[in-house]
Amino acid sequence: MAAPKKGRRPSSQGRPGRTLAFILIALVALTGGMFASGHTKPRLGIDLAGGTSITLQAKSQPGEKNAVNKTNMNTAVEIIERRVNGLGVSEAEVQTQGDDNIVVNIPKGSNEKQAREQVGTTAQLFFRPVLTLAPGAPQKEQPPADPSKSPDKGGDKDKGKGGDKDAAEPDDKATGGSGDKESPSPTATTQGRPLSEGLTADDPTPTASPSGKPSDKESTPPKPSGEEAKAADLQKRFTALDCTQRATRAKTAEQSAAAKGKDVVLGCGQNNQKQWQKYILGPVGVEGRDVDDAKAVLDTTSGAGWKVTMDFNDKGAKAFGDITGELAKKQSPQNQFAIVLDGEVVSDPYVSRALTQGTAEISGSFDQQSAKDLANILSYGALPLSFREDTVTTVTAALGGEQLRAGLIAGAIGLALVVIYLVAYYRGLSLIAIASLLVSAALTYTIMALLGPTIGFALNLPAVCGAIVAIGITADSFIVFFERIRDEIREGRSLRPAVERGWPRARRTILVSDFVSFLAAAVLFIVTVGKVQGFAFTLGLTTLLDVVVVFLFTKPLMTILARKKFFANGHPWSGLDPKRLGAKPPLRRTRRTHSSDTKEA
Known part of the structure; x- marks a missing residue:
């Protein structure tokens, strides 16, 4: 039996194809679910799709003082929000404005009429x-009843006739x-x-005269004139x-x-x-x-x-x-x-x-x-305050559409500059970065489209800003990984060992950076309300997807390409040319020779 070769360690570079297959299957499954559900586009918020904005003014119940306070207003916001969501209206924004107003934004495409009826019913x-x-x-005036149907003396048979x-x-x-x-x-x-x-x-079954009016002959005590x-x-x-x-x-x-x-x-x-x-x-x-x-x-x-x-x-x-x-x-x-x-x-x-x-x-x-x-009315109908509709405004998507176009143009310019920088500086490695960006974009789009019908997520302008900011976060992860590989090549190592030695250092830096970004997004989501939460949610989601893409796509793809001659031999256009990087001579191990012959002086 042949002895195993020495110096070979099991690592993730052994079967990177399986990891790539896993993330590609997941992407295909998400895309299939998107088309199967019929929701092929992300749900748009009120600033992009238009809708109805309702302002409710709180009033204390008769006999109650100081009922319009922060606690009751927050309780009312929660109940109204659950009531609207109970109707299947997604991405309705319910928030306080000032001391005694609640603003409800209902996006276009929801059951606006039904939601307004129940929101106003507060x-x-x-x-x-x-x-x-x-x-x-x-x-x-009703005609007199038929005398033949007059009640009996007992008074129990006259109820329910006519x-x-x-x-x-x-x-x-x-x-x-x-x-x-x-x-x-x-x-x-x-x-x-x-x-x-x-x-x-007090008698639950009083006697009534045939005309339906109180009888003068009733035995009940005389009623006060008032x-x-x-x-x-x-x-x-x-x-x-x-x-x-x-x-x-x-x-x-x-x-x-x-x-x-x-x-x-x-x-x-x-x-x-x-x-x-x-x-x-x-x-x-x-x-x-x-x-x-x-x-x-x-x-x-x-x-x-x-x-x-x-x-x-x-x-x-x-x-x-x-x-x-x-x-x-x-x-x-x-x-x-x-x-x-x-x-x-x-x-x-x-x-x-x-x-x-x-x-x-x-x-x-x-x-x-x-x-x-x-059931919705019974569950969420009891509010601590009463409300009246102060204003009802129809919001058009024209202004939001213009801002969205401007934002997308800015995002496209920024993405183009990032791609130009990657191609000019990293050359062949830029193909890996661009492929990773495409996979990240596909995952983000499909997940956003599926989150619309599942949790009511809607894409608004701040959310679009969060997605654009995420491009820089994702590109930063690629740069960290590539620079760690290039540092190892500068030390005189060949590409395959450089990939495996540079990955642990890059992985640690990427995780720390993404954790800080995700923590900032989580804190922002918790302490803010309204549209800013859309920015925080999108930023947190894309940060998590950055970790998934780098670990399950970028690293396995880099391991596979490191075996190709174009990259392994350091082609000038590979971005890994040892001469351009100023690499040291290859590291060599020297063995000590031990002679068994004793030399004489």
Whole structure:
């Protein structure tokens, strides 16, 4: 058996082809994923693609002082940002401006209309019992009821007779789980029970006269004249309310949002058939801040489509159990509770039993999008402040496009100067540097394109600046490596040993330099907000890619080319000519001779 050759050490130069194959396969896989996902271009930020900029002004809730503070503003920013991202709107910028303003930038191409609706809907979220429900148009005087359908003496059989059945029947149902099949009586009057009773009566099932107005013969104590006047005024406003008009809905929502939690308010909302309805809503039963989480899930047990699940905290679980226990004793529509956001009813499910486990499900005629919208509102609807839209501005991409073109021209000029310098100074070695720059650019482009749909990354002007700065960082790594090799050649070594001896020294310098750059990018990303974060993110990403390219592409490629005669023999155009570098004579090892013959003096 032949003895192994002495002096041969295993190193990375043995199989550099495998390392090159690995990074090329990774590049092909990223490119294939980019085309497979259909996102072949990086997502553009608002300054490059245009979009909508919304400025919200914070206001304290009625009765609260000094609520507009830094803590509440930061909490509001987080909730609004999660709410917008919950809609699938990527790269929406949410940040404070001054002491009481929040600026929301929504890039073009996102669901701007839907995002604006939910961003502007920033008041507190409440669960209120439904006292009265009717179609959204103004009502006319109702004719007297048929005497043949007068109530019995007991007063229990008169509830739910007559009226507009379609307007009173709820579309959605709130249950404690998918197994709850119990349902309330399906019929109800358009107006529910008399308004004065809904405001003051303790009996959950009062007796009403056939005309739907309080009977003079009721056994309840006489009501104060102030309460009667208040109820009559509210009933008059309810009858005249026109929820089909946008201006009226906005005014009603503003009044409802400004009301106290114990007040009875008017409200407007749409049913599942997108028809407007108007409501008289009782005092707040549960606050939106008591909702821990809400999710849209597919109802696989009953096959009814999509549903929304809710989890409450301890306080909310008790309050929700109490209100659903009271509502379950009543008939439609008074067994419904309204989910009210910014004064508008977003859902009005009914209940058939008390839900005391701290969880609930809302099922009905949901599709996937409507279920997600409701879950998003429930999850992120409880803000510590109320807001109003101060300004809404449409941002065009014209100015950003001009700045981008100027930046790209500057970047192209800088890259051309770098390439000219590499060719003039390093000659043949410049081919390795240019190939490495191309691989780095390809990896950067594909990763940015894939980060758009995955984490919502968008390319803005500062991010482009970060990518241009990264060209210098990457070129600096090549220069460090090449100079270490040339230093070894100046010491009299041949190219292959020079590559392997120069690499450890160059590797240490490259890692230290890239670590400093990455640390600076990380600190900048953490302590800044808005577009500056785009610069920091891109700088950090390209710094990491520089390490990957140098270790997995530049070094293996240099090891392979060192075996070629053009570079190994020091061709004048290789950039490694020993004469041009002023190399010392080759290092030679001298052996001592030991003679076995003893010389005589």
